[in-house]
Amino acid sequence: GQNIDQPTEMTATEGAIVQINCTYQTSGFNGLFWYQQHAGEAPTFLSYNVLDGLEEKGRFSSFLSRSKGYSYLLLKELQMKDSASYLCAVRNTGFQKLVFGTGTRLLVSP
Amino acid sequence: NAGVMQNPRHLVRRRGQEARLRCSPMKGHSHVYWYRQLPEEGLKFMVYLQKENIIDESGMPKERFSAEFPKEGPSILRIQQVVRGDSAAYFCASSSGPDRANTEAFFGQGTRLTVV
Numbered sequence: 544g545q546n547i548d549q550p551t552e553m554t555a556t557e558g559a560i561v562q563i564n565c566t567y568q569t570s571g572f573n574g575l576f577w578y579q580q581h582a583g584e585a586p587t588f589l590s591y592n593v594l595d596g597l598e599e600k601g602r603f604s605s606f607l608s609r610s611k612g613y614s615y616l617l618l619k620e621l622q623m624k625d626s627a628s629y630l631c632a633v634r635n636t637g638f639q640k641l642v643f644g645t646g647t648r649l650l651v652s653p
Numbered sequence: 654n655a656g657v658m659q660n661p662r663h664l665v666r667r668r669g670q671e672a673r674l675r676c677s678p679m680k681g682h683s684h685v686y687w688y689r690q691l692p693e694e695g696l697k698f699m700v701y702l703q704k705e706n707i708i709d710e711s712g713m714p715k716e717r718f719s720a721e722f723p724k725e726g727p728s729i730l731r732i733q734q735v736v737r738g739d740s741a742a743y744f745c746a747s748s749s750g751p752d753r754a755n756t757e758a759f760f761g762q763g764t765r766l767t768v769v
Contacts, residue, residue: 576757585744585760586696630695639748640686640709641758645695 545569547644549631554650555621563616563647565631576641577605577616578630586630589616618649626651657682657747657761658727665767672732672739674764678747685728686746686758687720696744702728735768742766 547567555561567575574593578586592598592607592614604617616629628646635642658677666672678685683704688696701709702722713720717735722728732739742765746758 578760585762588757588759591757632696639684640698640701641696641746642698643688643696 545633545635545642547631547633547642549629549644549647551645552648552650554652557621557623557651557653559621560617560619561621561649563618563629563631563649565614565616565644567612567614567631567633567644569612569633569635569642571636572609572633573636573639574634575605575607575614576632576634577603577614578632580628580630580646582627589629621651623651623653625649657745657759659743659745659761659764661764662762663765663767665769666735667769668736669734672735672766672768674730674732674743674745674766675727676730676745676747676761677727678745679759682747682749682759684748685722686748687728687730688744688746690742690744690763692741699730732766735766737768740766740768 549565576591577589579589580586590598590605592605595607597606602619607614628648630646631644632641657679660675685702687699689699690696698712700713700720705724717733719731742763744763745761748758
């Protein structure tokens, strides 16, 4: 089976740094994705990791440790517009579907 | 290059009616995934299709739900005899296929189904 865990909610202050963790158990692993979803909108792609290590893309970075079944999304220089849900998703081998966690709702305050 | 197009954006149906949701993948994409999102919950996989083939329907309810992706035209998710519990946002995603390991899935804007 597959299980993906993320914190339900996090709060942070504008300009700060926040780290959103994701742990997973899966029978077959073929990559981990992070998506951002604003309320009432479609998920939009943020990052992809398939090998261990850190992937940096502007203010956002994502880290993966396959041996620990662990990833995090790091958001720097937080802006008000970063208030959204952040979805961790694992793609399994075989049929390539994405299995999503329940998402972490991030609230950025002034 | 238009993104993934879903229609309608909002759909209201009375209990017992049929709901038909459409998804046109991005140009060049032949893999379509349907997900359901209940309020305050994560995305739940429903079905994965390629042209004229259902590849994985492990997330589809056994009754009332069906999906197709014909050779021509959009993918259709059909819900027969809708019930209040079917009210949710239904998202479609498309990708270029499993031959590239970093194939990301692009999502449409979703169809918000309300059953009254």
